[in-house]
Amino acid sequence: MAAFRKNTGFSGPLYTDTTLEVHRALGFKKSIGSLFGFKTVAETLKATGAGILPKGIQGAPTQQGGALVAGPGDSLLYIYRSREAGDHPPVEEMLDAVREDVRGDDDAGGPE
């Protein structure tokens, strides 16, 4: 995780799903085919061109990820399940979900 922080400059909290139980429970895709889709090849070329080289995969390469926006409490505002490597949730969609007004919240207002 330290290498990830160094490479990306990310400063938020990081966690690992060591048993992949969460990935399975969320229905994230796991298949060898998801490594070689057209989008994967395109994204790999794009990333390589930008100087982002794969530095060694830790964990199951066939496991895909995704993203969700939740809370406060058990309210799910957004979920995205990646179909193949390089398939990332659109950032604007996620930001819209993060900014969405919390219903019934007394101090709900604009984005922070």
Next chain:
Amino acid sequence: MVNDKELLKSIGNLSVTAEDGKDIELSALWESRRTALVFIRHFG
């Protein structure tokens, strides 16, 4: 596959491991604030 509305409730008691090695239940991550969880495939 549970529908999305029940999804958080069904995964809330699963745990992930923080950088300090401590386990934390997922529901603690979104209990008190809006949270974006991004699942990346690898840290390398």
